[in-house]
Amino acid sequence: MIEVAVLGLGAFVPGYGGLAAWSAGESNADLVKASGHLIPARQRRRASGLSRALADAYAESLEQATLDATRVASVFGSALGESATMIGLLDQMWDENAALSPMKFATSVHNAASGTVSIATKNRGYTTSIGADYDTPAMSLIEGISWVAAHDENVIVCCGDEQPPPDLVPDGLGWGLLSAAIALGPRSAASAHGLGRLSLPSIETATSEPLRRDAALERNPCIGLLDLVHALSSRSSGTVALDRGQGRGYATRIWVEG
C-alpha cells in the first residue's frame, strides 16, 4: 500500500475563510470572497472567484508545509472548472453578439488556476489540472500521490468548484463554492510535520462520519477533499470517504499519531 506524509492543509469556504475557522465552525460574514493574496494584484484582478479560492487554499497548505513555492509540484482538481467564465463568454457570443474578451477566453480554460499559480510563484515545475465529476478529489489524490511515489518529491493537491451555472443545473442540485488543499510528501517526512499519513485512495467503506453543516456545500463535487482536510486537522485516524455518495466510492485511510 502506498502511503504519503501530510505536510500541510488549507481550505477556503465562504463565510469562514481558512481551514481552522471552518473546522472550528467560526463563521465570519466578512469573509465571503477569497482574497487570492498569493496572486500579484494585476493578475488577481483578472482571476475568477474559483481561481482565487483555489489559490487561497493552496497558499494556506503551502505555508503550513513550509515548501519552496518555486519548486513544489501541483495538482488542481475541479469538476466544472471555470464554468462562470464560460457562461460569460456564451452570453457575449449569443446574447450580445459581441466579440469575445481575449482575456476572458484565455482564463476560461480548466487550468486557469494552475497556470495563474505557477506564474504567481515563478514555478517552472510540474502542474496539472484534472476533473472527474464527483470523483475529482479521489482522482486528484491518486495523481498527486503517484507523483510523490514516482519522484520522491512533494506535491500540493488542490480541489474546488464554484457554484454551477444556475441556468444549466436543475433546481435544488446546485452547490456552494469551496476549495481545499493538502500538501503531500514522501512517507519519511511524516514525523517531521506531525500531521499524519494517508493512503492511496481505493474503493472501500469509510469509517469516519463527515461534517454536516451546510447542505449546499455538501453537494459540491469537491466536498471530499474538504472532508479529508477537516478530518486531518481534527486529528482523527480512520477511513475518510472522498465523495458524499455520488462518486464511485473512493476513500483514503489516514493515520494521525499523538
Place this chain on the structure above:
Amino acid sequence: MSRPQPITGVSAINCLGATLDETREALRTGRSGLGICPIELPFEVLVGAIGSPLPELPRALAPWSTRTAQIAQAMILELEAPLQTMRARWRPERIAVLLGTSTAGADVTENAYREFLEQGALPHDYDLFRQHTYGAILHVMCELVGAKGPAWVASTACTSSAKPFATARRLIEADVIDAAVVGGIDTLCGMTLQGFRSLDALSKTRCRPFAADRDGLNIGEGGALLLIEREGDARALLEGVGESSDAYHISGPHPEGDGARLAMERALADAGLDAMAVDHVNAHGTGTRLNDAAESLAITSVLSHAPPVVSTKAYTGHLLGGAGATEAAIAMLAITEGWIPASLGALPLDESIEARVVAERMDGRFRHVLSNSFAFGGNNVSVLLGAAR
C-alpha cells in the same frame, strides 16, 4: 528514470480520416484535411472538421450520446483487437482511462444555452452531467473499454491529451495500474473559434507553421487513443515524458522557449537518453509567430544535432485538447513506417527559425522521436517515443 512501457494499440480520427490508416495515407501524400467551417460564425475560417459519419453509441449509453462520445466510440472500435488482448491480460480494476480534453461537451452546452437565451428553456434532453462534464465522457469511455480502474480527464488546454502519457507512466511505475487507455478528444465549438479569433490567432488561410509569412492557426477536431501496458506486444515504446511550466504568461509562450526546453530536457532525463539520440521532433508548431519562434529556440538549444522537425497542424488543424495524443500517434508512425511527413506550408521558411524544419517527406530510420505540446497557462509536455526492441 523509469522503464519504457509498450504501446500496444493506437487509433485516431480527424479531418484526414476516420482511422489512423487514413490519417497516415493523407500525411504520406501531403494532403491537408482543412476546409470550410461547418459551424455558423460571423467570419470565415478554415477548420479541420471530421467529415466521416460517426458511429452510434450502444443503446444503454444513448443518454450520453454527444459528438465527443461518438468520436470516442469510433476510436475504440478501431482499437478493438488490441483492447481485447489488454482485457484478457489485466483485471478491469487495473485498467485506467486517462483522457485529455479542453472542450469535453462544450459544443452541446453552447447550443443548449443559445436555445435557453432565445426560447427561455434548455432543450428537454439537455443534461449537463451526461453531455458536458468530464464525468460524462469518462463514463462512456469506461463502459466501452470495460475499465474499472482510476479514470480522469486532464484539462490543460492544448497539452490536455499529452498529460495522460505521463500519468499512465507514473501509475504503472507505482503499481497502481497495469494498463491504461490514454489519449484525448476535442470537438469544434463556436466559443473556441471566436476565442482564438479574439486573440488574433486564427490564420486567414491554411496555417503555415514555421513559414516566413505564417499568420496563425486553424482549429481542428478529433483525437487519438493509445494503449499503454506494463508488458505486451509493443508497436512502439513510451520512453519518457517531460512536464514543465513557463511561469511567464497565461496565454503567450516564454519568448526564449524556456518552459518548452525544460519539458524536452525532462523527457530525455526520464528516458535516460542523450539528446543526440533524438531522430525527429513532431513540433507543437501552431503557425503563430510567437509560438513557432519560441519552440524553434527551445528545440535548437536542446537538440544541437538538428534532427528533422515537422509540424502536422496544416494537415489536421490544431486539435487543442486532442492534439497531444494525435501528434504522438503521428510521431509513432515515423518509428513504425520509416518516414516523416512534409511540414506542410513551411516554405518559404522563416529565416529566423533555426530548427531544421523539413518541407518534403523524408525517409529514414527514426528510433527515438519527441512530440511537443504547449498550452495556455504556460503548460508544456514533451513525449518521447522509441522503437520496440
